[in-house]
Amino acid sequence: MIKYICAKDEYEAGSCAARIFAEIINSKSDAVIGLATGSTPLKMYAKLVEMCKNSEISFKNVISVNLDEYIGLQPSHDQSYAYFMRENLFKHIDINPDNTFIPNGVSQDDLSECDRYNNVLEKIGGVDVQLLGIGHNGHIAFNEPNSFFTKDTSIVDLSESTINANSRFFISKNDVPRRAISMGIGRILRSKRILLLATGESKAKILEESLFGRITPQIPASILQFYQGEMIVVGDKAAFSEIIKNHPEVL
Ligand code: F6R
Numbered sequence: 001m002i003k004y005i006c007a008k009d010e011y012e013a014g015s016c017a018a019r020i021f022a023e024i025i026n027s028k029s030d031a032v033i034g035l036a037t038g039s040t041p042l043k044m045y046a047k048l049v050e051m052c053k054n055s056e057i058s059f060k061n062v063i064s065v066n067l068d069e070y071i072g073l074q075p076s077h078d079q080s081y082a083y084f085m086r087e088n089l090f091k092h093i094d095i096n097p098d099n100t101f102i103p104n105g106v107s108q109d110d111l112s113e114c115d116r117y118n119n120v121l122e123k124i125g126g127v128d129v130q131l132l133g134i135g136h137n138g139h140i141a142f143n144e145p146n147s148f149f150t151k152d153t154s155i156v157d158l159s160e161s162t163i164n165a166n167s168r169f170f171i172s173k174n175d176v177p178r179r180a181i182s183m184g185i186g187r188i189l190r191s192k193r194i195l196l197l198a199t200g201e202s203k204a205k206i207l208e209e210s211l212f213g214r215i216t217p218q219i220p221a222s223i224l225q226f227y228q229g230e231m232i233v234v235g236d237k238a239a240f241s242e243i244i245k246n247h248p249e250v251l
Contacts, residue, residue, distance in 0.1 A: 002211065002224075003232045004250050006240045010199040013236045014043025017131070017197050020232060021048065022057045024129050024193070030061040034130030034188075035089075036141070037066070037081045040197050041131060042088060049092040059095035063124055066102040067132075067141035067188075070177035071155065073105050079169050080105060103153065103181035114153040114181060121153070121187060130191035134198050137161045138206050138219035142182035145218045151186035155179060185223055193230045196221075198239040207235065208242035 007013035021044075025031050035041075051057045066081060075082035082102050090100055101120050107113035121127075132140050137159060143150050144159045157179055158166075167173040188194070198207045210221035211233065217223075224231065237244070244251060 001231075002250070003230075004240070004243070005232060005234045006244070006251050007234065007236050010236050011043055013197065013199050013234050013239075014041070014045075015047045017041070017044040017195055017234045018047035018051060020195055020234070021129060021131070022051055025057055025059070025062055028128060029058070030063070031128040032063045032065065032124055032126065034127040034183075034191055035064050035066050035085065036131045036133045036197075037068075037084045038133045040133040040199055043199075044131075044197065045089045048089065052093040059093045061099075062095055063099045064090075064095065064101065065121060065124060065127060065183075066100075067130075068180050068182040069103040069105040071105045071110060071179040071181060072177045075102075075104075075106075079175075103183075105177075105181060110155050110179075110181065114155060117153045117181065117183075118187075121183070127191040129193040129195060130188060132188070132194060132196045132221075134196065134203060134206060134210065134221050135162055136165055136202060136206055138210050138221045140185065140188060140221045140224070142180040143185050143220045145220060147217055149186070149217045149220065149223055150182070150184035152184040153181060153187065154184055156182050185220060189223065189227055189229075191229060193232070194224065194227060196224065196231065196233045198233070198235040200236070201238040201241065203235070203239040204242040207233075207239055208246060211243070212247055 069081045073080035215222045
C-alpha cells in the first residue's frame with residue numbers, strides 16, 4: 001500500500017522526507033540509503049545536513065548508493081552528480097566517502113561500468129530506503145519512457161524532454177550530456193522502502209498519472225504501482241494538486 005504525505009510547501013516536504021530517512025538511519029546505523037539528485041531533494045539534503053550538525057543523526061556507518069550519473073562528465077564537473085552529492089550532502093555530513101557509491105560517468109568502458117555498478121549493488125545488499133524524484137515524462141532515475149522496463153544498471157539515451165528539463169543547469173542545451181548510466185527499474189523495485197518525493201505544480205499531472213493511471217513503460221514511474229515494499233509519496237500541495245482533485249480519499 002502506498003502512503004501519501006502532503007506537505008504545505010517544498011520546505012515542509014523536504015523536512016518530512018529528511019525525518020523519514022533519519023528515523024530509518026537512527027534505527028539501523030549501517031543502513032543502505034539510495035539517493036537521487038536534481039532540484040527536488042535539495043531541501044531534504046539541507047535538512048539532513050542540519051540534523052547531522054545538531055547530532056540528531058549520524059552517517060558514520062551509513063552506505064549510500066546513487067541512482068545515476070551523466071556519461072562524459074568528470075566527477076569534478078559542477079553538473080556531474082558526483083559533484084552535486086559532494087556539494088549538497090556528503091561534504092557536510094560525517095559519512096565515510098568510501099561508503100558512497102555513484103556510477104562513474106567517465107570510465108574507459110561504459111558497459112563494464114554498468115557491470116561494476118551492478119556488482120557494487122549486489123555486494124552491498126538490499127537498499128533500506130531509496131529516494132526517488134520523478135521526471136516530467138515519468139522517468140525514475142534516468143529510466144526514460146521506453147517499450148520495456150529496464151532491469152539492471154544500463155546506459156540510457158536521455159530523452160529530448162529530459163535534456164530540455166536539465167538544460168536549466170547548463171550554459172546551453174548543447175552542453176547537456178546525451179547519455180547517462182542509470183540504475184535499472186528492476187533494481188529500484190528491490191529496495192525495502194521507496195520514498196518518492198515530488199514538489200511543484202509541474203509534477204502534478206505526471207505524479208497522478210504515474211500512481212493512478214495505466215502501468216506502462218511509457219511512464220516508467222507507473223511500475224511503482226506494482227511495488228511490493230513500503231512506499232511513501234511525499235509532496236507539496238502543488239505537486240499533489242491533481243491527486244487532491246481526483247483521488248482525495250488517499251490523503
Ligand atoms: C536524479 C534522478 C532523476 C530526477 C528527476 C527529477 O538522480 O534520478 O530521475 O529525480 O529528473 O529531477 P528534478 O528534481 O530536478 O525535477
